[in-house]
Amino acid sequence: MRISELSRRTGVPVPTVKYYVREGLLPPGELTSPNQASYDETHVRRLRLIRALLDVGGLKVAAIAEVLGAVDDPARPVHKVLGAAADRLGTAHDDDNDAESAAAGAAVAELIARRGWQTHESNPAAQDLTRALAAMGRVGHGAFMELLDDYADAAEVVARADLGYVSRRVGVDELVESVVIGTVLGEAVFSAMRRLVHVDESARLFGRDTTVETDEKVTDRATR
Template sequence: MRIAELSRASGVPPATIKYYVREGLLPSGVRTHRNQVEYSEDHVYRLRLIRALLDIGGLSVDAASELLAVLDTGKLTVRESVGEVLYALGGRRSPVGEHEQGAATADVEALLTRRGWQVDEQSPARRTLIDVCAALRLLGHADVVAAMDDYATASETIAATDIGLVRSEPSLERMTETAIVGTLLGDTLLSALRRLAQEHLSQQLLPED
């Protein structure tokens, strides 16, 4: 198919398609003539994946490019691929005071020890969790920090589902893609489900006035 057909099939404007090719997110088509390039259904699927990462997942073009590069490598083990995906996703950082940072680090270290979680010292999610705990303590919400074990229990169940879905895929490429989509879009999915559950339970458990 030509670029105009690819645009119609994917809903992505031709100029944006060319931009994705330049940025390395989308593989180039096959040049059949001097001014003619042919694209395939693989390009349609890749464009849908790119739009999902950018529009629903909220990634920057650079972050999406980094994740897709992991997907395209095809030389890593499944465990290495998942690790690359998780670390490429990074985490939010918010500097806080030294006292809050120290207390929050102790909170997180204690949680990891209690649960026996093996997590690298440089894990972006680990650093993010420390920052979150520090901010919660600074705002006077140590009760939320104290409830982390309940959140961790739910998160471990969710993570087991995530890894099960990855393991069920037939190839390394599909496993890596599932890790990317399941983690990134899964975060958005879980956030929406949590808010729906909060709306439902608040009507049952919270007073009207």
């Protein structure tokens, strides 16, 4: 297919497609003439993955390039591909050296050791967790660290579900792509679902939202 058809099928403007090719995110098409190139289904799939990582996963173009570089490296173990994707989700803030950061860092290191996780407190995700807990401590919610094991229980269930999905993929190309999707887009899915449950639990604990009617209320009104 020509680049115009590729653009139409994926919803990505032609100039953006050319930009992705220049940046190495998208392989170039096969030249059919000095000014024309042909694209196929692999380009459609890769473009959709790029847009998902950008629009849903929230990754920057440079981060996407690094992740896709890991995906395209046949010598890279799947575990390393997952690490490359997970690392790109981290923030890039400098660490603070206050008491809250020290307490949070110690709590995260203890959590990792207690759970027997095969990682280290220098992992970008651990550093993000440390920063989040330190921020909570600074605003008077240091007691939130008491919930770490509850969060860890939930995280282990979700992570196993993610990787269980990945392990069902047979082809190598699908396998590494699924690792990226399960890590980056799965993060967005879990975050959105958590917000939905927060609304539900808040309604149960603090009173129902008056804008939402239950079937019981509708039935009761109809029988009056």
